Amino acid sequence: VEDLPSRYDIDGAEDGFDDQPRDLPAHACKYCGIHNPCSVVECLACNKWFCNARLASTRGSHIIQHLVRARHKDVRLHPESPLGETILECYNCGARNVFNLGFIPAKSDTVVVLLCRACSNPLGQKDASWDLSQWLPLIEDRSFLSWLVKIPSEHEQLRARHVTPSQIASLEDRWTDDANATFDDLNKPGIDDEPEPVRLRYDDAYQYQNIFGPLMKMEADYDKRLKESQTQDEVVIRWDQGLNKKRLACFILPKLEQGDIRLAVGDELLLRYSGELMKGPWEGIGHVIKIPNNLSDEVVLELKKDEKTPLNCTHNFTVDFVWKSTSFDRMQAAMKTFAVDEHSVSGYIYHRLLGHDVEPQMLKANMPKRFTAPNLPDLNHSQVFAVKSVLQKPLSLIQGPPGTGKTVTSATIVYHLARMNPGQVLVCAPSNVAVDQLTEKIHQTGLKVVRVTAKSREALDSPVSFLTLHEQVINNDTDPELQKYVKLKRELGELKSQDEKRYRSLKRHAEREILQNADVVCCTCVGAGDPRLQKYEFRTVLIDEATQAAEPECLIPLVLGAKQAVLVGDHKQLGPVILNKKAAKAGLSQSLFERLVLLNIRPIRLQVQYRMHPCLSEFPSNMFYEGSLQNGVTVQERLRKDVDFPWPVPETPMCFHCSYGQEELSSSGTSYLNRTEATNCEKVVTRFLKAGVKPSQIGIVTPYEGQRSYVVNHMQFAGALKKDLYKEIEVASVDAFQGREKDYIILTCVRSNDHSGIGFLSDPRRLNVALTRAKYGVVILGNPKVLAKNPLWYQLLMQFKEKNCLVEGPLSNLKRSMIQFTRPRNKPK
């Protein structure tokens, strides 16, 4: 082998590629092996080298692929590259994140420097030597600028290892466990095997556990890795104190906004200080009691202990996410109980859940004479039918399409079940919001309801606070001794250990009493695994939003003794969120509800919708509900004549506004957003506001986080009216809007690119959710050419066109779009 450096040639006359892959130097691209020093850079986080080649199918050069997938950001050029060994960093502040770096030229010389975005803000400039307005990002079109890091020649690329995007993804995945793994390791048997997929039917609960157990473990591991890798540096703290005298730390977490991490109230965070203002390092654990909302971006953390808290320090804190296995543990435990405890569910439910054929069973039920529950609205025909059939069956599914009164129906069912069956009814849903809503409705019927929340959520204010178990304990005036301790604890913050012991035992006693006297116990599915509930048997269980829970999650409430179970949901809307792609693909993202539907348990469908203007329900009804959705509201009830908005057809408040602005690529540094649509969005919003629509009645929906934050900022920056008005408008992802409604919805589709797909929007369930949030009107902003390539969107666009609601041009002068669509090849399912 020749002396390596002599082979490198900056002009690319020689390819610098070694024919014997075994002899690749350390600086060879870890993906493809290219090792021309002019074409590779070193990732400073992992000390691996990558090239700047874009191979046939991958988007983005190898180095960018790596930085993005590994979430690394700092790089160094090769010593033998034209610039020599150079760490790419901001000349002014030393920041190294290459996604924030760009060149700026001097005004009168051919001199350039690298500056980060923050340092190149032209607004603060006094000296005019540099032309900050010319800032040129280092990363262009998902690779490094070719004159900084040479794109390998075609010849080099042909001779290099051809790696596919999925191979890159698996290798990166492997590196998180084994930094030295190579492509060859990927082909070794056994390691990368696909997990065993879920089935429709299972022999027994052991087989069930053997399949779901590993899938859930994969998901847990992934979640853990994701959470624990998320450290946020340079956090600025504002110290505060809660009403309960606990120490509060308030701060902003940028990572949250990118959707990188999902933070929920009750999550644990670790706060660390290692700055110079204190002698030793300090750390404190707390749980989140507030997450960012429209009014404030702050996260509020309640510290468990207030010892040596560095209240005099505000800067240089670090926040780590503490992963908790509780919910996963409870799912695993539920599966185990399902397998080993024959009393966990009734025989009938056991076999039904496993997909066995069993004789249909009817329960002997003393049917109520009146189906409407006290203080709840009268039920319509299909709701009465649902209630009636559920009461007599041991296992039933209710499908509630958007706006069909799912919560009222569920509450009514619970009311009757609580009166008909012995013991308490257990009412669950995957999300706290849904549980709270249902709790409130059930409370209205006059039943005795207890809402059990996680300990970490106790400090939280909710509309049903007074129904929570801990509040009921505190407000329980039958036990003066307990009252005394409650008062002491409130005043002192903490009790002496002797007193604490006594207090706890009294509290447990009170809890037991309250639970035993209740008619209904409400909690999240995971909450049903709370130790305080494990001694009880719940033979009647209702699970709302059941289509948004993973199977093992649904099992937690069921294995507390279910003999009669009702699952409520809609499998045509978004399903459970599974982060691990492999686990999702193996079927973990299929809900129990969905599987039961596949097993021919027919869901009882609620058929009358009370939300949308009839023109808005037409497409979803035809596309997702076999045309069965009826309108419980009339056109007249859903027309707001007082709102002056230029609907193309006044009595049909829907509009698809065509725009052809590109989705943004990296050249401007902001990716996946669409400025044209954001601009149009602001105009539509302004028009609505001027017409008298309240900000809280408008929702902006977008599938992309980039667009979400861009639209928020753009409205603040460019909004024609008072800035505060725009602040109150909710801008969120489709997923965040599931289960909710607004008067007017603006959907900005973002995707506008000739080559790539339409991403998130191609999921019919997401489209269904996006289209069914509005009561009075929908405005869709998008590129019809790109969207129409998708069969479902083609149908949607055709409908808008036929109704003369497909338009273009300024709001003040909308014109019908004459665009012609060609039917995409494959038909929608």
Place this chain on the structure above:
Amino acid sequence: EEGEMYEDTVVVHVQHELDEEADEDFEQQFSRMMQESIDTRRNDRKSTFDAPVPVRIKSGNTAEGQEEAGNGQVAFTLLTKKGNKQQVKTMALPADSSFVISTRSKQEAEQEE
């Protein structure tokens, strides 16, 4: 092996379903990464870059005096720091890149003033 190098190679890449997924995934992560980077800037309270162009580079490197590096390339001086020490490096930019074109035209306009 010799022959292989001169073959008229046509690389037909059949994109696998998994690859499409991986691409889509990359796109999402890329967009997040960008967004995150942009957003971290919001928290920064850094001062805008305001330094003068060092005099010693200034001489003989004005718009007129700039060297053509050949092959349609223009030599620019890159100012870097190693520790606190200033360093200058030469970097060749393509003459037809919009960065070079607009920098040049602005400089010319500046000089006419």
